[in-house]
Amino acid sequence: MERKMGPAADPMHVDRKMLYTSLEERIKYLHHFLDFNSADIEALLTGNKYIKQLIPAVVNLVYKKLLQYDITSRAFHTRTTADEKEPEEEYLHEETPKIQRRKMFLRWYLTRLCQDPTTMDFWRYLNKVGGQARMSPLNIEYIHLGACLGYIQDIWIEAMLSHPHLSLRRKIALVRAVNKILWIQNDLFARYHSSDGDEFADEMSEFNYTEDQEGYLGDKRILGSSSGSSTEDDRSSISSGVAPSIDSAAPSTKSKVSACPFADMGKNSSTETKIWAN
Ligand code: HEM
16 A cells, blocks of 8 residues: 655755854754754753763773773873884783873763753863864874774663663663764764865864863863752652753853853753654
């Protein structure tokens, strides 16, 4: 039987050049495409306690992994994965002070991911991290960055799905929300390792960040801040129904936050894939 189709709606216009010259437009498009919506924000704000609990384990596993291969381990001597010369000193191991320090930076990064995604500063920070990996004198090739994000995602999915007390509904919401953020981070890594859009290179002012913007290297304020109310797990609170207001969940950096095109995001309607519904 032939399927009846309604009249085709006009496709939404996406300005290609803006994707390369405006970080805001790029993020807006990714949000729309990935359907990053109010349900994701609610899941992140109410569930960030679970994300934070996992940070120390994720950091240890990631560094174990990065030190497991000479090509990635060497980068902590040479700051590049493109040079295959053996380092003059011995390979680093997890307990060396240098690696302990690096672990701290990764902890800051992951803590930062638990903050309010409705501020533009949140996405600017992800963009800075993305650009940093290729900026001299740090040259981490994309294959390792993508693999590393995939590894973090795998740890995350396994940990969330096996949580002993969270309801399946909340597990799904949290896995989906973090997944979308990791994929946007992935784009913001890939973006700096691809020649796509190179014809707009001269106009990429939005993507070029200056030193005086908010600290990239783990702004210490994030360590003390807690973003929003973290609800109890599902033994004591099944109802995560109401997201904290954006204001109450805002990080302490709020006064520096510029007008954010995503501030209304919490009001967007959410969708479920309902992929198993039929
Ligand atoms: C999920 C992927 C990754 C994230 C989110 C990430 C995050 C970061 C951040 C936030 C910094 C800045 C820390 C700072 O210097 O203040 C950093 C630096 C660095 N990252 Fe990564 N990184 C990732 C993957 C990798 C991989 C795969 C390698 C190695 C192959 C690597 C090697 C380095 C090195 C060598 C530095 C500079 C270290 C130094 O200054 O001594 N990173 N990374």
